Amino acid sequence: MNVTIRPLDIASDVELEQYQALAEALDEDTYGGHQKQSLTQLKAELEDSPYWTARRWVAIAETLEGGEMLVGRAAVFLPLKENLETISVGVAVHPAHRGQGIGTALVEEALLPAIAESGRTLVEAYGEVEAGADPEDLRHPVHRIAARLGVSRKNLAVCRALSLPLDPALLDALDAESEERRGEYRIELWDGEIPEEHLHAYGRLLTQLEIDEPDEEVEHEPAEYTPERIRESERRMRESGTTRIVAVAVAPGGEFVGNTEVHVHEAPGSTLGYQENTLVMPDHRGHRLGLGLKVATHRQLAERAPQLRSLVTWNSHVNPWMIAVNEKLGYEVLFHELVLQGRREA
Numbered sequence: 317m318n319v320t321i322r323p324l325d326i327a328s329d330v331e332l333e334q335y336q337a338l339a340e341a342l343d344e345d346t347y348g349g350h351q352k353q354s355l356t357q358l359k360a361e362l363e364d365s366p367y368w369t370a371r372r373w374v375a376i377a378e379t380l381e382g383g384e385m386l387v388g389r390a391a392v393f394l395p396l397k398e399n400l401e402t403i404s405v406g407v408a409v410h411p412a413h414r415g416q417g418i419g420t421a422l423v424e425e426a427l428l429p430a431i432a433e434s435g436r437t438l439v440e441a442y443g444e445v446e447a448g449a450d451p452e453d454l455r456h457p458v459h460r461i462a463a464r465l466g467v468s469r470k471n472l473a474v475c476r477a478l479s480l481p482l483d484p485a486l487l488d489a490l491d492a493e494s495e496e497r498r499g500e501y502r503i504e505l506w507d508g509e510i511p512e513e514h515l516h517a518y519g520r521l522l523t524q525l526e527i528d529e530p531d532e533e534v535e536h537e538p539a540e541y542t543p544e545r546i547r548e549s550e551r552r553m554r555e556s557g558t559t560r561i562v563a564v565a566v567a568p569g570g571e572f573v574g575n576t577e578v579h580v581h582e583a584p585g586s587t588l589g590y591q592e593n594t595l596v597m598p599d600h601r602g603h604r605l606g607l608g609l610k611v612a613t614h615r616q617l618a619e620r621a622p623q624l625r626s627l628v629t630w631n632s633h634v635n636p637w638m639i640a641v642n643e644k645l646g647y648e649v650l651f652h653e654l655v656l657q658g659r660r661e662a
């Protein structure tokens with residue numbers, strides 16, 4: 317099979333359709349669900365932002381019949397406001413076409429030249445190792461690719477998935493458990509965009525999460541989530557067809573001390589959703605607010621996203637508190653995620 321590596325042609329709808337089909341196949345294989353984005357929504361997601369810029373490549377295989385098939389993808393992301401030494405890279409190959417050198421070709425022909433051109437000195441990548449396999453086994457394809465990129469494991473996370481729909485009785489029981497310790501704290505649900513008057517406070521929660529999340533030896537500068545940055549991310553989400561369900565924890569004095577977000581794609585055929593950042597501020601831990609926040613968002617799913625079959629989330633393996641909350645809700649391990657980094661000469 318002859319494979320060509322070239323930049324993704326975003327002017328070609330035929331190519332974008334194949335690119336979307338590859339994304340769906342990868343998500344089905346990894347998470348047991350996928351998102352059905354339209355081409356307009358996909359184009360919105362592929363646009364650069366004021367906070368980072370990206371380059372993307374595809375691997376095209378020529379089939380015996382003379383046709384072409386998009387079988388792999390690679391991308392680099394350059395943060396523009398913080399982490400200015402970092403270049404974040406990704407590579408993935410269709411599950412049916414692995415083990416034939418396509419991943420290696422994407423690394424050698426696209427990623428390594430782009431890393432060199434960028435002048436950035438800290439290379440970062442993420443890799444998946446299936447549950448049950450040893451994430452440290454250097455014979456695994458992820459480590460083979462990582463060695464070519466000059467990166468090695470700096471943190472280990474676990475991806476878990478929750479099968480939906482949930483039993484309302486379980487949510488009632490968990491809410492009662494959280495309420496026992498909640499005292500004067502309140503949980504509030506926000507529908508869609510962050511209210512204007514709370515943008516600054518919400519941004520502080522988002523930055524705090526990046527500071528507090530256990531990430532072992534990963535080098536990462538927390539981002540500053542200004543009101544403009546939050547609005548920009550909301551615009552992108554809207555244009556790519558994603559809505560968010562947000563819950564915040566409010567302390568007896570009225571300040572915001574915790575949050576959680578679930579991101580859901582609106583198309584009826586989108587079966588996969590993401591449980592994103594959950595945080596309780598350090599001085600307010602121990603009131604079961606993490607559990608209360610998650611119960612509040614997960615309760616919304618039956619009504620606001622009945623199309624979902626699977627909700628996925630990531631935790632560092634050194635975050636027993638968050639993992640315990642997720643296990644109570646019924647999340648089960650899908651795979652190990654490696655955070656890989658490596659330094660290079662400019």
Ligand SMILES: CC(C)(COP(=O)(O)OP(=O)(O)OC[C@H]1O[C@@H](n2cnc3c(N)ncnc32)[C@H](O)[C@@H]1OP(=O)(O)O)[C@@H](O)C(=O)NCCC(=O)NCCS
Pocket residue numbers: 407408409410413414415416417418419420421441442443444445455456457458460461462
């Ligand atoms: C990692 C990934 C991109 C590799 O793609 P690929 O096209 O199979 O890669 P290659 O065929 O070039 O193989 C790379 C190495 O893994 C080995 N390999 C690939 N499949 C293998 C298998 N099933 N069993 C054992 N070794 C395997 C190859 O022999 C090669 O080894 P080498 O370095 O000694 O030559 C692919 O498995 C994937 O998409 N995984 C999910 C996404 C991911 O985790 N990406 C992060 C990469 S850091």
